[in-house]
Amino acid sequence: MIRTLGILLAAAAVGSAFEPAEWADFRSSRADGRFVSSRGAVQGLLEDIHPACAFDPAMPAADFPAWQARLREAMRGLMKFPTERPQALPRRVATARRAGYRVEKWEAYPLPHTAVPFLVLIPDTASGPLPAVLCLPGSGQPKEYLAGETSADLSLPPAEAPGENAMALHYVREGWVAVVVDNAGTGETGDAEQAAGRRGYDDDNLARFLLEMGWSWLGYTAYADQCILDWMREQPYINRERIILSGFSLGTEPLMVLGVLNPDIFAFVYNDFLCRTLERARVMTRPARNGSRPAPNSIRHLIPGFWLQFDFPDIVAALAPRPVICTEGGADRDFRMVAQAFQLAGAPQNFSYHHQPRFAHAKRWQGDNLPTGLDRDAFFRMVNVDPRHHFFKKDLVLPWLRALLVPAQQEAQP
Amino acid sequence: MIRTLGILLAAAAVGSAFEPAEWADFRSSRADGRFVSSRGAVQGLLEDIHPACAFDPAMPAADFPAWQARLREAMRGLMKFPTERPQALPRRVATARRAGYRVEKWEAYPLPHTAVPFLVLIPDTASGPLPAVLCLPGSGQPKEYLAGETSADLSLPPAEAPGENAMALHYVREGWVAVVVDNAGTGETGDAEQAAGRRGYDDDNLARFLLEMGWSWLGYTAYADQCILDWMREQPYINRERIILSGFSLGTEPLMVLGVLNPDIFAFVYNDFLCRTLERARVMTRPARNGSRPAPNSIRHLIPGFWLQFDFPDIVAALAPRPVICTEGGADRDFRMVAQAFQLAGAPQNFSYHHQPRFAHAKRWQGDNLPTGLDRDAFFRMVNVDPRHHFFKKDLVLPWLRALLVPAQQEAQP
Numbered sequence: 099m100i101r102t103l104g105i106l107l108a109a110a111a112v113g114s115a116f117e118p119a120e121w122a123d124f125r126s127s128r129a130d131g132r133f134v135s136s137r138g139a140v141q142g143l144l145e146d147i148h149p150a151c152a153f154d155p156a157m158p159a160a161d162f163p164a165w166q167a168r169l170r171e172a173m174r175g176l177m178k179f180p181t182e183r184p185q186a187l188p189r190r191v192a193t194a195r196r197a198g199y200r201v202e203k204w205e206a207y208p209l210p211h212t213a214v215p216f217l218v219l220i221p222d223t224a225s226g227p228l229p230a231v232l233c234l235p236g237s238g239q240p241k242e243y244l245a246g247e248t249s250a251d252l253s254l255p256p257a258e259a260p261g262e263n264a265m266a267l268h269y270v271r272e273g274w275v276a277v278v279v280d281n282a283g284t285g286e287t288g289d290a291e292q293a294a295g296r297r298g299y300d301d302d303n304l305a306r307f308l309l310e311m312g313w314s315w316l317g318y319t320a321y322a323d324q325c326i327l328d329w330m331r332e333q334p335y336i337n338r339e340r341i342i343l344s345g346f347s348l349g350t351e352p353l354m355v356l357g358v359l360n361p362d363i364f365a366f367v368y369n370d371f372l373c374r375t376l377e378r379a380r381v382m383t384r385p386a387r388n389g390s391r392p393a394p395n396s397i398r399h400l401i402p403g404f405w406l407q408f409d410f411p412d413i414v415a416a417l418a419p420r421p422v423i424c425t426e427g428g429a430d431r432d433f434r435m436v437a438q439a440f441q442l443a444g445a446p447q448n449f450s451y452h453h454q455p456r457f458a459h460a461k462r463w464q465g466d467n468l469p470t471g472l473d474r475d476a477f478f479r480m481v482n483v484d485p486r487h488h489f490f491k492k493d494l495v496l497p498w499l500r501a502l503l504v505p506a507q508q509e510a511q512p
Numbered sequence: 513m514i515r516t517l518g519i520l521l522a523a524a525a526v527g528s529a530f531e532p533a534e535w536a537d538f539r540s541s542r543a544d545g546r547f548v549s550s551r552g553a554v555q556g557l558l559e560d561i562h563p564a565c566a567f568d569p570a571m572p573a574a575d576f577p578a579w580q581a582r583l584r585e586a587m588r589g590l591m592k593f594p595t596e597r598p599q600a601l602p603r604r605v606a607t608a609r610r611a612g613y614r615v616e617k618w619e620a621y622p623l624p625h626t627a628v629p630f631l632v633l634i635p636d637t638a639s640g641p642l643p644a645v646l647c648l649p650g651s652g653q654p655k656e657y658l659a660g661e662t663s664a665d666l667s668l669p670p671a672e673a674p675g676e677n678a679m680a681l682h683y684v685r686e687g688w689v690a691v692v693v694d695n696a697g698t699g700e701t702g703d704a705e706q707a708a709g710r711r712g713y714d715d716d717n718l719a720r721f722l723l724e725m726g727w728s729w730l731g732y733t734a735y736a737d738q739c740i741l742d743w744m745r746e747q748p749y750i751n752r753e754r755i756i757l758s759g760f761s762l763g764t765e766p767l768m769v770l771g772v773l774n775p776d777i778f779a780f781v782y783n784d785f786l787c788r789t790l791e792r793a794r795v796m797t798r799p800a801r802n803g804s805r806p807a808p809n810s811i812r813h814l815i816p817g818f819w820l821q822f823d824f825p826d827i828v829a830a831l832a833p834r835p836v837i838c839t840e841g842g843a844d845r846d847f848r849m850v851a852q853a854f855q856l857a858g859a860p861q862n863f864s865y866h867h868q869p870r871f872a873h874a875k876r877w878q879g880d881n882l883p884t885g886l887d888r889d890a891f892f893r894m895v896n897v898d899p900r901h902h903f904f905k906k907d908l909v910l911p912w913l914r915a916l917l918v919p920a921q922q923e924a925q926p
Contacts, residue, residue: 116708132627136696136732137703137714140721142625147725211556213546282550289551294530294803300551303807307554309723310793310808311561312817318550379724389708393717394724402816403726 122384122471137391144380144405151408153415155438162418162442169416172407173358177317179324184208188329191215194252198222199270201245203252208325215286216326217245217278219270220335227337229364229503230275230330232356233266234323234349238299240285241266241278244346250286262489265344265369268496274503275336279326281348282319301398315398320355327356340364340503346490351399354413357420365421365502367495368414371483372428372436372451375399376409377468384473392474411435419445423498425491427453427482430462452494454484536798536885551805558794558819565822567829569852576832576856583830586821587772591731593738598622602743605629608666612636613684615659617666622739629700630740631659631692633684634749641751643778643917644689644744646770647680648737648763652713654699655680655692658760664700676903679758679783682910688917689750693740695762696733715812729812734769741770754778754917760904765813768827771834779835779916781909782828785897786842786850786865789813790823791882798887806888825849833859837912839905841867841896844876866908868898 124141126133133139151169184207192203202218221228233244242250246260246267260267266276280287283304291300305315331338344367345353357363375394382392394400411432414422418440424433433451440449453462463480478485538555540547547553565583598621606617616632635642647658656664660674660681674681680690694701697718705714719729745752758781759767771777789808796806808814825846828836832854838847847865854863867876877894892899 116704118704121704121707128627130627131625132621133625134627134629134700135703136626136701137718137721139623139626140718140732143623143725144721146624207546209553209557210560211545211547212550212553213542213544213548215548286548287550289549289803290530290532290535290799290805291803293535294799294801296803300804303805304551304554306807306811306814307551307558307793309814309816310819311557312820318554379721385704385708387708389703389705389710390714391704391717393720397720397811400720400723402723405724406726 116387116389118385118387118389121389124383124470141380141383147376147405149376149406149408149412151412151416153408153412153435153439155435157442159442159444162439166416169408169412170358170361173355173413176314176401176404176407177320177355177359178313179317179321180209183328184325188216188326192252196256201247201252203250204329206322206325206329208322212322214322214326215241215250215280217241217247217266219245219266219276219278221270221273221275223273224275224335226335227340228273228275228335229340229342230277230333230336231266231269231342231344231367231499232323232327232330233269233276233278234343234345234352235278235281235284236263236347236349237281237301238284238297239263239281239346241280242285244278245276263346265346265490265492265495268490268492269344272496272500274342274499275333277326277330279323281352282315282322301396305396305398305400309397309400309402314401316351316355316401320352323352323356324359327360331362338362342367342499344495345369347488348398350410354410354417357417358413363420365499366417366423367499368422368424369426369490369495370488371426371454371481372411372414372424372432373481374409374411374429374432376405378477379405381468381470381472382474382477383470384476386473415439418443419448421445421448421502422450423495424451425494426488427451427457427484429468429481430464431466450498452491453482454487456484456487457482530801530803532799532801532803535803538797538884555794555797561790561819563790563820563822563826565826565830567822567826567849567853569849571856573856573858576853580830583822583826584772584775587769587827590728590815590818590821591734591769591773592727593731593735594623597742598739602630602740606666610670615661615666617664618743620736620739620743622736626736628736628740629655629664629694631655631661631680633659633680633690633692635684635687635689637687638689638749640749641754642687642689642749643754643756644691644747644750645680645683645756645758645781645913646737646741646744647683647690647692648757648759648766649692649695649698650677650761650763651695651715652698652711653677653695653760655694656699658692659690677760679760679904679906679909682904682906683758686910686914688756688913689747691740691744693737695766696729696736715810719810719812719814723811723814723816728815730765730769730815734766737766737770738773741774745776752776756781756913758909759783761902762812764824768824768831771831772827777834779913780831780837781913782836782838783840783904783909784902785840785868785895786825786828786838786846787895788823788825788843788846790819792891793819795882795884795886796888796891797884798890800887829853832857833862835862835912835916836864837909838865839908840902841865841871841898843882843895844878845880864912866905867896868901870898870901871896 186207188206206214246264248254266278269276343353346369350370600621602620620628660678680692683690757767760783764784
């Protein structure tokens with residue numbers, strides 16, 4: 099139980115210079131091709147994975163709904179939502195007037211020990227059931243930031259210069275209801291690290307406990323979001339047929355979960371690069387100078403068994419025919435695959451994607467499988483990721499949503 | 513996907529001094545007792561856990577075997593060993609003569625991509641089937657260290673002054689066969705970090721990939737150990753009715769797994785403090801000065817869902833009536849519980865435990881449940897852990913094993 103120091107063997111070749119490039123790939127030096135290194139052996143297991151619910155672009159259109167249903171069941175199994183929904187209904191705990199809208203603070207009670215706060219921004223123009231956007235923040239971004247607020251209890255004035263990811267503010271100014279949640283452990287839902295004045299959140303500690311209990315950070319977060327989504331459907335000022343999910347960065351993960359589990363969601367704003375998270379782990383194998391290979395990311399992203407079922411583009415493909423916009427690029431290969439799903443589902447016009455400006459007119463990688471041996475920078479370059487240009491792309495999202503929603507609003511207000 | 517910096521709310525009380533003691537326990541400040549903090553809510557879930565296979569000291573003796581069987585099934589489910597055993601048999605790859613014994617290096621092939629080396633120390637006195645000890649190392653300790661060897665291929669002379677945890681050497685000198693394995697990712701089974709001259713091992717990266725695939729570090733390690741144990745049973749110079757598992761520190765985890773899954777194991781050397789790993793996580797909640805609460809430990813110890821089934825003392829209780837010695841103390845409460853299991857199983861004499869010398873005659877905590885709000889030092893003190901006195905306790909183990917085995921050896925050599 100107590101960690102002891104590693105003990106080097108006398109024979110270890112410590113003196114010779116370490117060359118990361120020589121270790122970038124896993125190549126067995128043995129005639130039988132096996133690995134003595136456990137990490138090498140595990141890489142072999144990883145390369146053997148064929149996700150059970152991968153999208154097959156060659157499937158007949160008639161098989162598409164059955165594949166979607168299978169993927170939905172797999173997602174339901176992984177997310178492990180409690181089978182009993184909460185008894186207590188959400189309650190409003192604060193209201194504040196803002197220019198052109200009001201902001202309400204509510205609490206949901208998804209689990210016995212929990213009060214989960216969320217914000218609702220309602221335009222003053224509300225005269226009938228409106229489209230509503232559930233806003234799912236990026237890592238470390240509290241709901242208040244997305245709403246342009248500066249205080250958890252709404253007692254302080256709104257931000258004079260809202261940040262570039264204040265998506266809820268943009269949505270309510272369009273005349274739509276915006277509901278904003280916190281990712282678990284963020285903002286008000288953080289822990290002692292916030293009282294100690296830290297900027298980051300102790301995601302790892304929170305995620306670890308959930309994993310030990312057989313759950314996951316994403317299962318927990320998405321479950322709270324699901325309870326809030328259920329509440330949204332019951333509000334008379336919300337058009338339940340025009341509920342949109344808008345995820346930024348980390349928020350695209352609960353977006354994918356809720357999107358798959360709730361076939362009545364109207365449309366999706368996917369504001370991140372479209373990542374093959376399994377492939378990323380497979381190919382980012384080049385160690386740093388100290389011999390460490392890149393870890394996938396924090397254990398907040400760990401859902402045991404997820405990789406056996408699907409990669410992210412498979413999930414986005416399964417959202418078809420419902421409208422999806424991807425705003426921060428990715429590999430052309432993956433966009434072609436998702437577009438094929440929309441074709442099969444009979445709605446090719448419902449999938450939009452945009453490369454980052456830096457890559458929009460550049461020569462982009464066009465292969466089918468990334469090579470192994472990449473470090474993070476090489477991986478990002480090959481799949482067209484521009485990390486310094488990672489923000490809510492309102493200039494792409496708002497016109498796209500307007501075009502989808504204006505007819506709907508007119509229908510809803512005869 | 514890309515991690516962004518946390519954004520502080522203007523209202524956060526950053527200026528005031530942070531007092532860890534004020535945050536040591538989870539206490540809701542709300543009338544309804546709920547937590548807005550996700551970590552607080554998860555603490556509530558954690559405190560609600562009643563492990564399904566916990567040992568009940570009040571159970572009738574007649575129910576003991578059925579409870580053991582239930583616990584075994586739960587362990588089998590958690591460990592997820594592949595259902596097909598390897599086709600290729602282990603092979604010997606090197607042999608070296610030592611004073612009074614020979615050491616052989618073998619390889620097992622538990623999975624398609626893997627060659628798992630292990631050492632076998634065979635006393636020169638071997639004239640019939642001998643007792644054999646499977647030695648399970650502590651964290652960061654390669655098999656060569658436990659065997660007093662200095663080179664992976666056995667080409668160099670043995671250590672002039674073997675380390676204090678060279679348990680295999682002690683066992684072979686007693687006239688028993690000693691088999692030594694590497695924990696996954698340690699020693700020869702390490703990765704690029706070793707070539708780069710680091711002393712530690714990248715356990716987290718290895719464990720993470722296994723977890724993503726729905727497996728675990730312990731499941732993988734224990735499965736390799738199981739294949740080597742299966743091989744041990746078939747060697748003519750090993751008395752298969754006298755196979756002992758000897759685990760040091762981290763090695764007590766595969767010991768518990770193999771012990772539960774293999775009812776034919778003869779006896780167990782548990783060389784660590786007897787820890788309630790679930791309770792430890794529940795009660796070590798006092799944050800450091802930077803607001804971080806102690807994380808349980810590395811994700812190498814994470815087996816999703818484990819805590820829902822049992823805590824470590826439940827598992828040790830389920831080894832009864834087979835002889836067990838615990839050499840590095842723990843809470844008296846837990847030793848009483850395990851002793852009660854041996855009583856129920858009709859073999860109270862088969863459980864031995866020893867407190868660390870520092871606590872043997874001290875006043876020890878005698879409660880039933882540890883309080884929350886502890887940091888690591890406080891936890892260690894309450895459960896009688898002396899981390900500076902953590903080594904293979906040969907002076908306790910060898911006489912205990914001799915007394916158990918000498919009659920067996922005599923029986924085996926008529």
